[in-house]
Structures are given as structure tokens and as C-alpha cells.
Amino acid sequence: MTSFVIEGGEPLVGHVRIGGAKNAALPACVASLLTEDPVVLHSIPQLRDVSTILYMLGALGKRVVRHESNVSVATGGGLKPEANAYSVGQMRASFLVLGPLVARLGRAVVPLPGGCAIGARPVDLHLDGMRSLGAYVEEREGVVVVSAKKLVGATIHLPFPSVGATEQITMAACLAEGETVIHNAAIEPEVMDLIDLLIKMGAQIAVSDRMIRIVGRSSLGGAEHTLIPDRMEAGTLLLAGGITGGSVSVSPVVPEHLGAFLLALRAAGLDVEIDGATVTARCVSRPIGIELQTSPHPGFPTDLHPPMAALLTTAKGTSWIAESVFERRFAYTESLRKMGARIVQDGKMISIQGVDRLIGQFVEAPDIRGGAALLLAGLAAQGRTVITGLHHLDRGHANLETKLKSIGARIERREEAT
Ligand code: EPZ
Numbered sequence: 001m002t003s004f005v006i007e008g009g010e011p012l013v014g015h016v017r018i019g020g021a022k023n024a025a026l027p028a029c030v031a032s033l034l035t036e037d038p039v040v041l042h043s044i045p046q047l048r049d050v051s052t053i054l055y056m057l058g059a060l061g062k063r064v065v066r067h068e069s070n071v072s073v074a075t076g077g078g079l080k081p082e083a084n085a086y087s088v089g090q091m092r093a094s095f096l097v098l099g100p101l102v103a104r105l106g107r108a109v110v111p112l113p114g115g116c117a118i119g120a121r122p123v124d125l126h127l128d129g130m131r132s133l134g135a136y137v138e139e140r141e142g143v144v145v146v147s148a149k150k151l152v153g154a155t156i157h158l159p160f161p162s163v164g165a166t167e168q169i170t171m172a173a174c175l176a177e178g179e180t181v182i183h184n185a186a187i188e189p190e191v192m193d194l195i196d197l198l199i200k201m202g203a204q205i206a207v208s209d210r211m212i213r214i215v216g217r218s219s220l221g222g223a224e225h226t227l228i229p230d231r232m233e234a235g236t237l238l239l240a241g242g243i244t245g246g247s248v249s250v251s252p253v254v255p256e257h258l259g260a261f262l263l264a265l266r267a268a269g270l271d272v273e274i275d276g277a278t279v280t281a282r283c284v285s286r287p288i289g290i291e292l293q294t295s296p297h298p299g300f301p302t303d304l305h306p307p308m309a310a311l312l313t314t315a316k317g318t319s320w321i322a323e324s325v326f327e328r329r330f331a332y333t334e335s336l337r338k339m340g341a342r343i344v345q346d347g348k349m350i351s352i353q354g355v356d357r358l359i360g361q362f363v364e365a366p367d368i369r370g371g372a373a374l375l376l377a378g379l380a381a382q383g384r385t386v387i388t389g390l391h392h393l394d395r396g397h398a399n400l401e402t403k404l405k406s407i408g409a410r411i412e413r414r415e416e417a418t
Contacts, residue, residue, distance in 0.1 A: 001417075003388045004401065007410040008360055008381035011246035011283075014407035018234045018250050019045040019398050020069065020227035024193040026093040027167045028227060029053045031197055032062060032073035033100035034174060037222030039201070040072045045230065046398045048391070049091050056087035056094050060101070074222075083110040085143075091395070095123055096164065098146060099172030102135055107147045112139075125158060125165035132156045133169070133176050153178035153216055161186040161210060161296045167194055174203040176216040185212045188297040189228055189257040197225045229277075231257040233397060235304045236372045238281040240404065242270050243311045243380040248407055249280035260300040264292050264308060268315060289317035289354055295324050306332045306373035313341035314380060315354040322349045332370030335363035339377050339385070357382050365389035368396035375400075379409055 020043030030053065032039035044050055046069070054064045054071065060083065063076035081101050088094045092113040101108035113123065127137050127144065132155075135148035153176045158165060166186040171194075173180035185191070187210060195205050195212070200223035204215035234250045235258060241248030242265065255262065255274045262279065266272050267290045271282040289312060294302040302325035312319040313336055323329045333343045333350060339361045342353040360383035365371025371393040378385030387393075390413070393400065401411045 001388055002390045003386050003414050003416070004375065004378070004390060005412045005414055006360070006375070006378035006385045006387070008358075008378055008383065008385060010244060010379070010408050010410055012240050012244045012248055012379065012404070012407040012409055013246045015249045015251070016237045016403045016407060018229045018237075018253055019043065021045070021190055021193070021230040022047055022049055022232075022396055023093075023163075024190040024227045025050050026053050027096055027171075027190070027194045028197050028225065029057060029071065029073060030096045030100060031171060031194060031201065032057065033060065033079070033097060033104060034171060035201055035220045035222055036075045038072050038074040039222055040070070040224040042070050042224070042226040044069045044071045044227065047395060049093065049395045052087050052090050053094060056084050056097065059084045059087070060097065079105060081105045081107045081109055083108070085111045088113050092164070095126065096168055096171070098126065098144065099130060099168040102130065102146050102148055103151055103172045103175035106149060109143060109145050111143050125160070125162045126168045129156055129165055129169035130172065133172055133180065151176035151216070153180040153214070155181045155183070157183045158185060160184070163188050163191060166191050166212065170195065170198065170205065170212060170214060173214040173216060174198055174205070174220060175218070178216055180214045180216065182212040183210065185210050186296060189231060189254065193228045197223060200225055228257070229253050231261075232301070232303045232369070234258060234279065235261050236307045236376070236397070237403065238265065238279065239307045239311050239376055240379055240407070240409070241281050242268070242283050242287060243314065243376050245283045246408070247280065247282040249278055251278035253277055253279055255279055259298055261304050261308075264290060264300060268311065287311055287315040289315045289319035289352070291320040293322040293324055302326055302329060303369050305329060306369045307376055309333070309343070309350070309352060310336065310373040310376040312352045313343070313355060313358060313377065315352075317354055319352040319354070320349060321352070324348065329370075331366035332373045335361070335366075335374050336377055338363060339381055341377070359383060360385040362386045365392045368392050372397070379404070379411070
């Protein structure tokens with residue numbers, strides 16, 4: 001069993017370098033399926049999810065060369081339409097191969113996805129989108145078989161601005177005949193980064209408000225692209241400074257990507273300074289309770305809700321968090337309660353009554369961002385916290401303990417025989 005052992009209570013102070021965004025890297029890797037030419041990506045984070053998607057591309061017939069944070073994906077022995085069940089079971093983002101495979105080969109066979117247990121997370125919007133583009137969709141015992149002689153552009157209204165469905169439909173529409181318009185599309189920075197890459201590959205895409213207009217091409221070419229910095233890693237590390245009464249700066253970041261989050265940090269009493277691609281958050285006094293609601297970008301990101309909740313457990317007064325994106329995002333609250341936090345859940349909302357201090361405990365990370373919340377709590381808590389379930393944290397955070405140690409955290413990764 002692998003665990004983090006944290007001796008809490010040290011104020012974290014210093015600067016941390018932020019890596020490329022996981023949730024931009026995954027669709028960018030998948031976009032390489034849309035072309036026979038090489039796609040070269042820089043700033044690829046060293047994460048298990050990235051290895052999973054690259055392994056999957058290799059199994060689909062791509063030739064993948066990875067060196068540190070650079071990846072080149074080129075044509076290998078010919079593209080296959082069947083996705084590997086193991087990869088899709090590991091991670092929901094692998095389902096994104098569906099659209100590009102149908103667009104290139106006229107057929108895709110993809111198992112239904114796995115990933116973080118933060119809600120039902122169906123793929124109906126992905127499949128409805130493919131149907132709108134003229135594909136025939138069959139579901140057989142946990143496997144989706146999608147076929148189309150050709151994809152034809154369509155007007156699609158998403159009932160919810162789903163990140164994955166927007167990425168799926170956009171990629172497929174790049175090689176469809178005619179024009180596709182997606183209304184109520186997701187406009188998360190990671191979606192915009194994928195669109196930047198697709199445009200470099202020759203796609204014709206225009207975005208205005210929540211509408212994405214794609215004019216299909218018969219083929220796309222290769223491209224070279226540097227991923228955007230990971231706003232979730234940046235936010236989590238800024239909170240590590242805040243919750244421990246310290247001061248942490250992060251770079252490179254795109255401050256606009258962190259807009260609603262930085263507003264919430266300021267509302268909680270942290271001193272936030274933006275200087276170009278560097279953001280610093282200083283804890284000048286005990287944070288104060290705030291109210292926030294998660295929502296699609298540009299709202300407060302659901303992925304930063306659990307780490308933000310960790311900060312608020314020791315804030316002065318009461319905080320409220322309403323979760324409007326994922327119904328089961330509160331799994332982390334039980335462990336925080338064990339550490340002394342006073343959290344009450346009522347449906348999609350929690351209230352947090354700030355306590356003076358948290359107490360170190362044995363806890364288990366329930367998912368990537370819930371794990372980050374427990375880690376932050378452990379850094380601030382009195383005494384020793386042991387966190388298991390690190391496979392979740394490792395999916396989303398590269399070299400986490402090294403980065404935290406560099407700003408003063410007392411954290412060790414332990415491997416123990418079970
Ligand atoms: C992406 O997931 C991210 N993952 C998630 O990051 C992130 O939390 C989420 O967007 C929201 O920002 C990647 O980019 C790889 P959605 P995705 O489709 O695409 C419902 C992390 O920790 N929905 O926008 O799966 C769904 O159930 C993670 O890094 C449908 O009902 O999110 C959810 O309630 C985990 N049907 C809501 O929409 C569908 O077909 C938002 O999901 C698709 C989604």
C-alpha cells in the first residue's frame with residue numbers, strides 16, 4: 001500500500017512551477033487520431049492518465065514517442081477502430097477516441113468509460129452528438145459500436161455545456177461534411193486549448209460566447225502545440241499556502257483561467273497578487289467563511305471545490321458550497337469530518353462551520369480532487385496524517401510531494417507491504 005505521511009502545521013512559503021494541464025493533454029493526444037501527420041505536444045504532464053491515453057493510442061495503431069514533457073504521435077501500422085477496454089475502464093477521457101475514429105474510419109468500438117467516482121457521468125450527450133452528425137449508435141453489453149458511411153455537419157444544442165461532449169463533437173465535426181454548430185458548448189480553457197490545436201491542424205473553427213461553429217474538412221494535417229498550464233494544480237498549490245498560513249506563488253499560469261477561483265480566494269481574505277504569468281496568494285490573517293457555487297466556466301470550477309472546502313474548514317465563521325456539476329463530489333467530506341471539520345451536507349450543498357484546527361488522521365483519497373482536499377487538510381492539521389488511495393492523486397498531480405517539499409512541507413511517500 002502506498003501512502004503519504006504528512007506532519008502538518010508548517011506554513012508553506014515559496015514558488016512552485018506549474019506543469020501542463022492534464023485535462024488539456026488528454027484531448028490533445030486524442031486529436032492526433034484525426035490526422036496521418038505527426039502531432040507534437042509540449043508541456044505534457046508526467047501523469048498516469050497521460051500514460052494511459054498514450055498507451056491507448058499505441059494500441060489503436062499510432063506510433064508514440066515520449067521524451068520528458070514532449071510527445072510526438074505519428075502514424076504507425078494503420079489505425080484500428082477497436083479501443084482497448086482496460087484504458088477506457090481506467091479513465092473517462094479515453095472515450096473521446098470515439099468521434100475521431102468514426103470520422104477517420106467510419107466505425108468505432110469503444111467500451112463505456114470508467115474514471116473518478118464523482119457521479120453517474122453518463123455519455124448520452126456524446127452519443128446524441130454523434131447521432132446528430134449522422135452516425136448509427138448501438139450499445140451492446142457495456143460496449144458502444146458507432147458507425148457512419150460519412151459524418152454530416154449539424155446544429156446541436158447541448159442541454160448542459162459538457163466538456164467531454166463538446167470536445168467529442170468538435171473533433172468529429174472537423175472531418176464531417178459541411179457545417180456543424182454547437183450551441184451551449186463548454187468553453188473551459190481546456191476546450192479552447194483543444195480548439196487552438198485543431199486550428200493549427202487546419203480545422204476551421206470559430207467560437208463566440210457558448211457557440212462553436214466548425215466547417216468540416218476532408219483531412220487535417222500535423223501540428224506542434226504547447227499545452228496551457230494546469231489551473232487545477234495552480235489552484236491547489238495556492239490553497240496549500242493559504243491553509244497553512246503561508247504564502248505561495250505559482251507560475252506559469254494564465255490568470256484569466258483562474259478568474260472565479262481567485263475572486264473566491266480574495267473573498268476568503270487571502271491577499272492575491274497577479275504579476276504577468278505569476279500568481280501569489282498570501283495568508284495575512286485567518287481566512288473567513290464564504291459562499292460559493294460551482295458552475296461551468298467561467299464559473300467556479302468543480303475541480304477546485306474540494307480543495308477550497310479544505311481551506312474553509314479552518315476559516316472564521318460559516319461557509320456554504322453548492323455543487324452544480326457533479327452530484328457525488330462530496331465523498332471527501334467524511335474524511336475531513338474525521339479530521340475535526342464541521343461539515344453538514346444537505347443534498348447538493350454543504351455548510352462548513354470553521355474550526356480552530358484540524359487533527360491528523362488516517363484517511364483515504366476518494367478521487368483526484370477529494371484527495372487534494374485531504375492532502376491540504378493534512379498539511380494544516382496538528383500531528384500526523386496518513387493518506388492512502390494515492391492512485392487517485394497520482395492521476396491528476398505530477399511530482400506533488402517534491403513540489404510541496406520545495407515550499408517547506410513535511411511529506412513522505414511510503415510504500416508498505418499490505
Ligand atoms: C471534464 O469531465 C473533466 N475531465 C473533469 O475533470 C471536470 O470535473 C469536468 O470536465 C467538469 O469541468 C477531463 O477533462 C478529462 P462534463 P467531463 O462532461 O468531460 C453530465 C478531474 O478531476 N454529463 O462537463 O466528464 C455529467 O454527468 C476531472 O480532473 C451528462 O449527463 O465532464 C456531469 O454531471 C474529473 N451526459 C456534467 O454533465 C454526458 O454525456 C459535467 O460533465 C456528459 C456529461
